[in-house]
Amino acid sequence: MRPARRRALALTSVVCANVMAVVDYNVVSxxxxxxxxxxxGSTLAGLSxxxxxxxVVFAAxxxxxxxxxxRLGPKRIFLTxxxxxxxxxAACALAPGPLGLVLARMLQAVGGGAVVALSISVGLSEFPGRAGHAFGLLGVVGGVAGASGPALGSALMAVGGWRWIFLVNLPIGALALACGALGIPPGERKGRGLPDLAGTALLAGGVALLVLGLTQGPAWGWTDPRTAASALAGCALTALGVRRSLRHPRPAADFTLLRAGPTAAGNGAMALMSVTQFAVALCVMLFLTERWEYSALAAGFALTPGPLASAVAAWRAGPLVRRAGxxxxxxxxxxVAAAGWCWLAAAGARGDGRSYPLVLLPALVAGKAGTSVTGVAVQALAMSEVPPARFGSGSALIMLARSAGAAVGIGGLAAVLHTPSAGAFDAAWAAMSAAMLAAAVLAVATRPRRSRRGGRGGPGGENGRGEGEDGPSETPPDGRRPRPSKEPRAPSRRSR
Structure with missing residues (x-):
C-alpha cells in the first residue's frame, strides 16, 4: 500500500474515533x-x-x-x-432501563478513554517531526465535534428518537475499525506481559474517585462527607499508584516522564487551560439566559462564533508551532485568551449594556481562539521530551491533565455561579483569565533545550525541516534529531 494512502486511512480512523468519543462525551445531556x-419513574438525579x-470511567x-x-503497541490498544x-x-441503544443505560455508558467510556488517550500517539506517528500539525488536526476535530454534538443529538432525536444518538456510532465505528486495521502501522512491542495490574487498579480507582468528588461536588455540596471521602480516598489511592509505578519494572504509567521540565510544564499548562476551556461554554450560556434573558435557541446561535474561531485557530496553530516553537x-x-475574558469582566464592571457585537462577540472570539492555540502549543510542549517508545504514556498524561482541568473548571463554575448575579459572572470571567495567565507563566518558565545548531527546540526544529512525509523517522515530536555518531572518517586520497 502506498504511504500516502496508508496515512489517509490511519488519519480517517483517528478522526472518526475522536468525533464519536467527543460527541458522546456530552450528547446525552x-x-x-x-x-x-x-x-x-426515573429521576433527573438518577439519569445524570x-x-x-x-x-469518571473515561478519566480512570x-x-x-x-x-x-x-508495552503492547498502540495499534492493538487503539483498535480494542x-x-x-x-x-x-450498541448496548446503550438497547438499554431496557436507566441502570442498563448507565452500565452501557461505562462500557462506552472504557473504549472512549483508550481511543482518546492513544489518538495523540497515533497522530504523532503520522506526522513525524511535525507535532503541531498533529495537535492542530486533533484540535480542529475536537472543536467541531464538541460544538456540533448538541445540535447533532437534537437532530437525531427529532428524526428517530433518543436511541439513534447511539446507533449512529455503529457504522462510524465499523468504518474507523476497518481504516485503522489497514492504515495504522503495527508498531513494536516494547515489552512482554501486561503492565502492573495492582498499580493499574490503584491509579484507575484513585483517578475515578477524584473525578467523582469534583463532578458531584456541586450536587452533593462541597462540605458533604461524600465529597470529602471521595477526594481523600482518591488522593490516597492515586499517591499509592504513582509510588508503585515509580518502583515497578512494568509500571502502570510512566511518571518518570514528568521529570523533564517541558513535559511537566506542558501538562500543568494543559490542566490550567482546560479549567477555562470546558467551563466557558456553560458560563456563556448561563450568562446569556440568566443575565441577558436570551432564549436557549438564541443563546445557542450566539455561541456559534466561538467554536468556529476555535476550529480555525487550531488549524493555523500547527504551522505557527512549527515556525516559532x-x-x-x-x-x-x-x-489573547486572558484578554478576551478580561474584556468581559471589565465590561461588567463598567456597567456596559447588552451589546452582543461590542461586549460578548469580541471576548468570545478572542477567548476561544486563544485557548485553542494554547491547547495545540502546550500539547506539543508536553510531548517535546517524550521518546517515541513512550508516546502512549505521554499522551495519556496530557489527556488526564485535560480531564482534571475540565472537572475542576465545571465544578468551580457551579460553586461560583450558585447565585448567578452580575458579581458572580465577573468573578468567573476573572478566574478564567487568571487560569490562562497561569498557563502562560508555566510556558514562560520552561527552558527549551537548544539544538546542535544553537536554535531552540520545537516541532520541526528552528528551520522547520523534518522527515519526508512518506519516509520513516526517528525524530521526536519536537522535531530535534539525534546527533550523528562520531565514527572515524575514511582517509582521503590526498592523505594517503
Missing amino acids: VAIPKLLRAYP WTITAYT VLLPAGGTAD GLAVFTAGS PRAVAVSGAL
Whole structure:
C-alpha cells in the first residue's frame, strides 16, 4: 500500500474515533428530557449518572491505556478501544432501563478513554517531526465535534428518537475499525506481559474517585462527607499508584516522564487551560439566559462564533508551532485568551449594556481562539521530551491533565455561579483569565533545550525541516534529531 494512502486511512480512523468519543462525551445531556419520558419513574438525579459515570470511567482509563499501549503497541490498544466503544454504543441503544443505560455508558467510556488517550500517539506517528500539525488536526476535530454534538443529538432525536444518538456510532465505528486495521502501522512491542495490574487498579480507582468528588461536588455540596471521602480516598489511592509505578519494572504509567521540565510544564499548562476551556461554554450560556434573558435557541446561535474561531485557530496553530516553537505560541495564545475574558469582566464592571457585537462577540472570539492555540502549543510542549517508545504514556498524561482541568473548571463554575448575579459572572470571567495567565507563566518558565545548531527546540526544529512525509523517522515530536555518531572518517586520497 502506498504511504500516502496508508496515512489517509490511519488519519480517517483517528478522526472518526475522536468525533464519536467527543460527541458522546456530552450528547446525552441533550437527551435527558427524552429519557425521563422514555423511562417512567426515573429521576433527573438518577439519569445524570449517565453523564457522571461516563466522565469518571473515561478519566480512570486514560493512564492504564497509555501504559499498556507502550508495552503492547498502540495499534492493538487503539483498535480494542474502538471495538469496545462501538459495542458500548450498541448496548446503550438497547438499554431496557436507566441502570442498563448507565452500565452501557461505562462500557462506552472504557473504549472512549483508550481511543482518546492513544489518538495523540497515533497522530504523532503520522506526522513525524511535525507535532503541531498533529495537535492542530486533533484540535480542529475536537472543536467541531464538541460544538456540533448538541445540535447533532437534537437532530437525531427529532428524526428517530433518543436511541439513534447511539446507533449512529455503529457504522462510524465499523468504518474507523476497518481504516485503522489497514492504515495504522503495527508498531513494536516494547515489552512482554501486561503492565502492573495492582498499580493499574490503584491509579484507575484513585483517578475515578477524584473525578467523582469534583463532578458531584456541586450536587452533593462541597462540605458533604461524600465529597470529602471521595477526594481523600482518591488522593490516597492515586499517591499509592504513582509510588508503585515509580518502583515497578512494568509500571502502570510512566511518571518518570514528568521529570523533564517541558513535559511537566506542558501538562500543568494543559490542566490550567482546560479549567477555562470546558467551563466557558456553560458560563456563556448561563450568562446569556440568566443575565441577558436570551432564549436557549438564541443563546445557542450566539455561541456559534466561538467554536468556529476555535476550529480555525487550531488549524493555523500547527504551522505557527512549527515556525516559532511551542513555548512562544503557548504564551501568545494564553495572553489573547486572558484578554478576551478580561474584556468581559471589565465590561461588567463598567456597567456596559447588552451589546452582543461590542461586549460578548469580541471576548468570545478572542477567548476561544486563544485557548485553542494554547491547547495545540502546550500539547506539543508536553510531548517535546517524550521518546517515541513512550508516546502512549505521554499522551495519556496530557489527556488526564485535560480531564482534571475540565472537572475542576465545571465544578468551580457551579460553586461560583450558585447565585448567578452580575458579581458572580465577573468573578468567573476573572478566574478564567487568571487560569490562562497561569498557563502562560508555566510556558514562560520552561527552558527549551537548544539544538546542535544553537536554535531552540520545537516541532520541526528552528528551520522547520523534518522527515519526508512518506519516509520513516526517528525524530521526536519536537522535531530535534539525534546527533550523528562520531565514527572515524575514511582517509582521503590526498592523505594517503
